[in-house]
Amino acid sequence: MQLPARVYEVKELVVSNQPIISAVDLKRYYSVSKGLLRKAGVVKALDGVSFELAAGKTLAVVGESGCGKSTLARLVAMIEHASAGELLLDGKSVYSNKSASNKIGGNKIKLNSRETRQAVQVVFQDPYASLNPRHKIGTILEEPLALNSKMSAEQRRSRAESMMQRVGLRPEHYERYPHMFSGGQRQRIAIARAMILNPRVLVLDEPVSALDLSIQAQVLNLLAELQREFGLAYIFISHDLSVVRHIADYVMVMYLGKVVEAASVKVLFSEPRHPYTVALLSATPTTDSRVRKKRLTLKGELPSPLDPPDGCAFNPRCPNASKECRKEQPALKQAEDNSRQLACFHPMATQ
Amino acid sequence: MTHLLDIRKLCIDFQSASGLFRAVDSIDMHCDSGEILAIVGESGSGKSVAMLAMMGLLPWNAKISAERMLFDGHDLLGLNKRERRRIIGKDIGMIFQEPMSSLNPCFTVGFQIGESLRLHLGLKGARKRERSIALLRQVGIPAPETRLSAFPHQLSGGMCQRVMIAMVLASNPKLLIADEPTTALDVTIQAQILELLLSLQREKDMALILITHDMGVVAETAERVQVQYAGQKVEEQNVRSLFSAPRHPYTAALLASLPERARTRGKLPSIVGVVPGQFDRPPACLFAPRCAQAKSVCNENVRQQGAAHGHALCNFPLEYTK
Numbered sequence: 226m227q228l229p230a231r232v233y234e235v236k237e238l239v240v241s242n243q244p245i246i247s248a249v250d251l252k253r254y255y256s257v258s259k260g261l262l263r264k265a266g267v268v269k270a271l272d273g274v275s276f277e278l279a280a281g282k283t284l285a286v287v288g289e290s291g292c293g294k295s296t297l298a299r300l301v302a303m304i305e306h307a308s309a310g311e312l313l314l315d316g317k318s319v320y321s322n323k324s325a326s327n328k329i330g331g332n333k334i335k336l337n338s339r340e341t342r343q344a345v346q347v348v349f350q351d352p353y354a355s356l357n358p359r360h361k362i363g364t365i366l367e368e369p370l371a372l373n374s375k376m377s378a379e380q381r382r383s384r385a386e387s388m389m390q391r392v393g394l395r396p397e398h399y400e401r402y403p404h405m406f407s408g409g410q411r412q413r414i415a416i417a418r419a420m421i422l423n424p425r426v427l428v429l430d431e432p433v434s435a436l437d438l439s440i441q442a443q444v445l446n447l448l449a450e451l452q453r454e455f456g457l458a459y460i461f462i463s464h465d466l467s468v469v470r471h472i473a474d475y476v477m478v479m480y481l482g483k484v485v486e487a488a489s490v491k492v493l494f495s496e497p498r499h500p501y502t503v504a505l506l507s508a509t510p511t512t513d514s515r516v517r518k519k520r521l522t523l524k525g526e527l528p529s530p531l532d533p534p535d536g537c538a539f540n541p542r543c544p545n546a547s548k549e550c551r552k553e554q555p556a557l558k559q560a561e562d563n564s565r566q567l568a569c570f571h572p573m574a575t576q
Numbered sequence: 577m578t579h580l581l582d583i584r585k586l587c588i589d590f591q592s593a594s595g596l597f598r599a600v601d602s603i604d605m606h607c608d609s610g611e612i613l614a615i616v617g618e619s620g621s622g623k624s625v626a627m628l629a630m631m632g633l634l635p636w637n638a639k640i641s642a643e644r645m646l647f648d649g650h651d652l653l654g655l656n657k658r659e660r661r662r663i664i665g666k667d668i669g670m671i672f673q674e675p676m677s678s679l680n681p682c683f684t685v686g687f688q689i690g691e692s693l694r695l696h697l698g699l700k701g702a703r704k705r706e707r708s709i710a711l712l713r714q715v716g717i718p719a720p721e722t723r724l725s726a727f728p729h730q731l732s733g734g735m736c737q738r739v740m741i742a743m744v745l746a747s748n749p750k751l752l753i754a755d756e757p758t759t760a761l762d763v764t765i766q767a768q769i770l771e772l773l774l775s776l777q778r779e780k781d782m783a784l785i786l787i788t789h790d791m792g793v794v795a796e797t798a799e800r801v802q803v804q805y806a807g808q809k810v811e812e813q814n815v816r817s818l819f820s821a822p823r824h825p826y827t828a829a830l831l832a833s834l835p836e837r838a839r840t841r842g843k844l845p846s847i848v849g850v851v852p853g854q855f856d857r858p859p860a861c862l863f864a865p866r867c868a869q870a871k872s873v874c875n876e877n878v879r880q881q882g883a884a885h886g887h888a889l890c891n892f893p894l895e896y897t898k
Contacts, residue, residue, distance in 0.1 A: 289762035289763070289764065289765075290762055407850050409850065410850075437618035437619055437789070437851075438618060438789065438791070438830055438833060438834070439618065439829070439830060439833055439846060439847040440846075440850070441833070442833035442835075442844040442845065442846035442847075443846040443847075445835065445844055446843050446844055446846060449842075449843070464762065464763065466763075467792075467834065467835045467836035468835050470835065470836065471835035471836075471838055471841065471844070472835075504764055505763060505764065507767075508763045508764045508766065508767035509763050509792065510766075510767075510770075510790065510792030510793045510795065510796045510797075511792050511795065511796070511836060512791050512792055512794075512795040512819050512831070512834060512836065512837065513795075513836065513837070514795070514816070514819075520767065522764075522767050522768060522771060523764045523767075523768075526732050526734055526735075526765065527732075527762075
């Protein structure tokens with residue numbers, strides 16, 4: 226396979242301004258088998274998520290653990306099949322057969338989807354776990370090329386070396402093993418590996434959470450440079466809102482498998498409307514004493530996804546919850562001022 | 577004036593296969609009752625190791641030396657094991673980062689709290705149970721009577737951390753050391769736990785030492801902050817002046833690299849290079865190779881500044897004009 230020239234591709238995408246990747250009502254259910262003392266159940270890890278993302282843009286997905294953000298990442302990266310819904314790359318479905326019902330593992334990913342898979346790559350949270358300790362950096366970087374292209378060994382090596390240089394690694398690192406690197410350098414290796422097949426979408430699953438503060442800034446800068454240079458679309462999974470605010474264009478806030486609020490980064494951070502978003506923002510500690518507001522501390526914890534509450538999943542912890550919220554689930558709707566999508570009966574007032 | 581905790585020139589070396597590794601390099605530290613001291617630093621800055629040394633929790637290959645290590649009038653270095661146990665865990669309590677793994681998975685929550693009550697206060701039977709329930713209620717655990725018979729795996733991370741706090745509180749400690757108490761928790765739970773720690777600290781007039789790497793947590797909870805880098809204390813200031821006028825170039829660079837402090841969406845200011853390791857330790861100032869202001873003299877010696885310059889361990893502390 227000849228790898229296409231990068232510059233040409235980016236130009237074309239910017240002109241078309243079409244979403245590279247989009248999801249329509251994506252769902253992923255897991256069945257929990259019957260144990261000795263509990264009955265079988267279904268965990269709705271991801272329950273109907275839709276989004277569109279164009280080249281050069283970043284979509285951040287935030288939420289607490291168990292909200293389904295990593296499940297979304299695995300679905301977008303095509304590591305897992307969807308239970309229902311549609312994932313489109315350049316307007317074409319990546320799934321071969323669709324089941325009408327919400328059967329677990331219903332939508333299968335096409336088998337001959339090498340090109341599709343190459344277009345979407347992943348960077349994981351923990352660079353200590355995501356690199357094979359028995360492989361040299363060179364081997365790690367060249368493996369995707371060896372599997373997916375017809376490049377000769379020399380071509381592969383030169384491509385790996387140029388990619389190493391691009392992410393800020395030195396040529397002598399080619400012969401080294403992962404344990405000889407610090408966390409920040411390892412994350413650079415993971416980024417280089419993801420970039421080596423010229424992807425168009427990068428799924429970044431908490432890429433800087435495991436890194437120290439001074440290293441975090443280096444890696445975020447690198448990601449921003451790569452995005453500008455190659456016109457990449459980023460799906461950025463994170464729980465750190467200050468990082469999200471810095472890097473994202475759009476933000477999706479998730480709670481128990483559902484999107485509760487989605488808006489541009491400016492709108493979401495300046496005037497959040499969903500009570501959960503407000504609580505999340507006010508719970509994040511800040512170093513700036515001027516913006517420190519009265520805190521909306523939530524009572525209780527995330528409910529068990531095996532046994533979600535009736536109505537809105539957030540109602541047991543919500544300060545605005547009413548009878549309606551305990552009975553009916555609010556749908557994600559476009560807000561009246563078109564600024565955002567919101568799933569709440571009683572949103573907070575704008576200040 | 578004597579401090580509740582007074583440590584002078586604490587050094588900790590680890591005996592490793594490749595020679596001695598200095599994890600903590602002559603650190604001074606003090607803390608008084610009712611005070612909240614935060615220790616911040618990146619991984620490898622020796623912030624946890626210093627506290628573990630005080631608790632006597634380091635492995636055998638650690639060599640601890642200090643000019644002085646006083647707690648409440650006791651010399652912690654001179655105590656034998658039996659005497660030390662009477663203080664550690666009773667007057668000094670510690671909670672850790674991973675609440676799930678610091679509780680014993682084989683015993684119920686009630687047993688683990690009761691153990692602390694029995695050993696330190698000599699409580700038994702119904703009185704022990706009563707006190708356990710009161711403690712769980714104090715840390716905000718709903719239905720404490722039924723939770724006593726729960727095992728750690730049946731509780732969430734936030735609940736486990738509350739149980740840890742209840743265990744520590746059982747003996748009414750004078751000093752509580754919280755080592756990254758909220759790092760493993762979600763932000764909404766983090767806010768709950770920090771609020772709980774602060775209210776208990778105020779109520780009991782405890783000294784609280786908070787070890788963390790999260791600058792936001794420091795800014796919102798601490799009164800005094802000490803910044804550590806590669807095993808040394810590089811700066812100490814009260815919290816407000818630290819964030820408005822950091823004196824050490826490292827502190828300033830660290831604060832500048834926070835995404836929330838970035839003015840524009842462009843490039844974040846970052847610190848070049850990495851923390852020095854065992855073999856590339858600079859001769860004088862440890863931050864010199866990464867420092868933008870470093871001059872040749874920084875490779876020869878480094879001077880500790882006075883209180884006016886935040887006790888910065890730097891030849892050229894940052895100046896601010898008022």
